[in-house]
Amino acid sequence: MSETNSDRQRRGDRESAFYLFTQQRLPACKPVLTPPWVITIYFLVGFIFVPVGLFTLRASHSVVEIEERYDIECVPSQFRNDKVSYIQDDSVPKNCSLLFKVDKYMKAPIYIYYQLENYYQNHRRYVRSRSDQQLLHGRNFHGTSYCQPLESSNNRPIVPCGLIAWSLFNDTFTFIRGKALLKVNRTNIAWKSDRDHKFGKNVYPFNFQNGTWIGGGKLNPRIPLSNQEDLIVWMRISALPSFRKLYGRIEEDLDVGDYVVVQLMNDYNTYSFGGKKKLVLSTSNWLGGKNDFLGLAYVFVGSSSLTVAIVFMLLHLRSQR
């Protein structure tokens, strides 16, 4: 029997996209998790993850890192029992020297970090205590209420205001290898977007650390904020209570057996709250710094995936019989 025109039109309607959509008859793929698929997926995960993990581990092991804690050692023995009064007493000289022994060849650039522990830069009140508008536009901007109580002192506004800027880290380090001073590059340590767009080129520090309480370092009032890289690095809030921040770069290679003497000024007070200070020298590779965790995680997930695949396959074959 031949189709009439109306039959043909109805069939055409039946195949239109709108009809398929409303009648829920869209072309579909209906995967079912059958045992062959499951075993394939697990083996695939295992065979991809384990090599990636091993590769990542190898990369992490190729990074050389030297770390020294100095906040306890740098306190003279007579002040060991009362470190807080030591750090707050300006008449006590705060210089200290550390010795780094280089065990493996370190290729330039070598990154210098200061590491703080038990320092909650991610505390809510601390994170809030800044004014992005003021950092960009300067002291004429008045929306700085979040910076309380460090908004103004002696009836004059503080630039940059807030707790984050006030607690600027101010230990300084100089590096000497043998008899020569190692040149430390202290530019380009902050994010480019911060330097260009977050900190103003026409904003200068004003009335900074002038009050009764001094929380950290002082700023040169003649350098605009966009060039104060230490401040910019410090004002990038860290994620966890134990963190590192970039101090500078050494552009020379360090050979095996080199001794690097670090002359540092132990100015920053971490003693009132039981914090730790460490100095870290580290190289970097395509992955970043030294961290075995990701590699181990990949290897672990990959190998447990292979184990599950084998167990599943055995159980499947056994119960099929």
Next chain:
Amino acid sequence: MKQIAITLELPEIEDLDKHGDKEATAEASLDCVKKQIHDGKSQMGKENSVEFGLIIDGKSLTFAMDNTLVNDFMDLAMGCATVICCRSSLKQKAVITRLVKSVVSRTTLAIGDGANDVGMLQEADIGVGISGVEGMRAVMASDFAIAQFRFLERLLLVHGHWCYRRISMMICYFFYKNITFGFTLFWFEAYTSFSGQPAYNDWYMSSYNVFFTSLPVIALGVFDHDVSARLCMKYPLLYQEGVQNLLFNWVLILGWMFNGLLSSIIIYLLTANSITGQAFRKDGQVADYSILGVTMYTCVVWTVNCQMALSINYFTWIQHLFIWGSIALWYIFLVVYGSIPSTLSTTAYKVLVEACAPSILYWLTTLLVISALLPLLSYRAFQIRFRPMEHDRIQIQRRRSESLERDVAQSRLSESSETRNSSDLPAEVRIRIDSLKASSRRKNS
């Protein structure tokens, strides 16, 4: 099936009626109905392996609803497999429905097409109205409207089953995705000395449930089929999954919540331990608060959407668009939000473009999020293989029959597996159907 008839069309009642004494007629009718009910009950009690059908007409129903008799009548009616109340009025239909609802704590469905069914339709839990010859009055009072009575089968078996599965899956998944998201915030709090600093930028948190995880849920709740319509009609026992509430019990709900907790722990530990601490890029830069937030959030969005992809069984272009599109939308959002001036975007300023995208560690950490999917995948794999539910069996059966059809078509035989009826079901499915039948019969008695 044996019949029990309760009727007042007996000679003695009609005699009394002719004499016109209303009171005596009523009393005699009541006694007559009472006797018939008791006879019926004793008959049922004697033979309990036989199924009974009760037939009662409108006049007898008035007396059966009497306060003294109604409990006996309901006992008799509930013990029968079918009850026919013929020639009943609108009010009686509604009263019967209400009685059934109160005596048996089950869901009642009423179907009707005329104005005299309106009371019943509104009284029942689900009212199905048939539009047609008798007008639209039933349709206007109903919850569902169909055009012909025979569509009821499709309404129940296909759409009823689909809706049950969709709603239960959707609710469980909703709990899962919000628990995953919320607990990552909670684990981060432990490292901020519980000061209340959220791990993510405010706008990320506001748009989580709106932009990045809402569309896949809609795809699940509106479009998902676990078993096709044809197979739903072919295996009506699938409907028992809904009746016995196998897909939405406490074990499943708590299981999904536990899955959310596990996912959040895995995501938090992975990102916090791999990204923070050392430099995360070749140029020696260290990951700060905003980068940890972005990495964790990326992992959460990937995990939650891939869990959706693992849970649904039906992929059309809509599901693909919604699931992968939501993930892509997150990256687009980061780029767009990150290009707004930093006084508005605060911690998100250029975070993907400048900080995260050039970092290989960021992408490797996102890839490792697959490990958060493995628990559910393992559970589903083992469950489907060793303890399959009804719809799992049917899906596997369909898969096998599809490959069989392909082999048959390839070897050009005329026999097709479409002509199988339920006696050709494999032994396991038959055993399962029998056990379901037995358990439903046990529940009814």
